[in-house]
Amino acid sequence: MAYDSDLVDLMQDDLGPLPGLAEKKMFGGLAFMLNGNMLCGVHKAGAMYRVGKDNEAEALTLPGVTPLAFTGRPMGGLVDADEDAMAAAQTRARLTALALSFVGPMPAK
Numbered sequence: 001m002a003y004d005s006d007l008v009d010l011m012q013d014d015l016g017p018l019p020g021l022a023e024k025k026m027f028g029g030l031a032f033m034l035n036g037n038m039l040c041g042v043h044k045a046g047a048m049y050r051v052g053k054d055n056e057a058e059a060l061t062l063p064g065v066t067p068l069a070f071t072g073r074p075m076g077g078l079v080d081a082d083e084d085a086m087a088a089a090q091t092r093a094r095l096t097a098l099a100l101s102f103v104g105p106m107p108a109k
Contacts, residue, residue, distance in 0.1 A: 002028040002029060002043075002044050003028070003029045003030055003042040003043055003044055004042065007042045007046070007047055007086055008030055008042050010086060010092065011032060011040060011041075011042060011047065011092075014092050014093065014096050015032060015039075015040075015096065018034065020034050020035040020036075020108070021033070021034055021039075022036075026038075026041065027043065027070070028043065028044060029041050029042050029043035029044065030042050034100075034103050034104065034106075035106070035107075035108035035109065036108055036109030037050075037103050037106045037108075037109060038050050038103070039099050039100070039103045040095070040096070040099050043070075045080075045082075046080060046081050046082045046083060046085070046086060047080070047081045047085075047086055048068050048078055048079065048080050048081065049078070049079050049081065049095040049096070049098065049099045050077060050078055050099050050102060050103055051077060051078070051079055051095065051098040051099050051102055052077045052098075052101075052102030052103075053076050053077045054102070055077075055098040055099075055101065055102055056076065056077055056079065058098065059079045059094075059095060059098050060079060062085060062091050062094060062095065063084060063085060063088070063091060064081060064082040064083070064084040064085025064086075064088070064091065065079050065080065065081050065082075065085050065091070065095070066079065066080050066082070067079060067080065068080045077102070079095070081095060
């Protein structure tokens with residue numbers, strides 16, 4: 001498995017039974033989709049959240065959170081959460097809230 005199943009369990013618990021939530025294997029990891037739009041996910045080195053460009057600055061103030069740069073270039077609106085960030089329930093809760101505020105209003109795919 002290319003990602004940590006314990007992180008998957010944490011994200012599943014954090015997200016709870018959201019209507020429209022689905023899991024999809026992507027990019028060697030597992031993405032959580034909300035109404036067909038990527039919300040967050042787990043990858044080999046941690047987790048990522050789609051917070052949107054308006055929420056990105058706030059997300060980056062959280063400990064253990066950096067810009068997501070799979071290809072070496074930052075991907076706007078996406079942040080990476082390292083193991084320390086994922087171990088902190090308060091950090092995960094804030095990242096989840098930021099991602100839901102961005103992805104939740106998007107039209108379903």
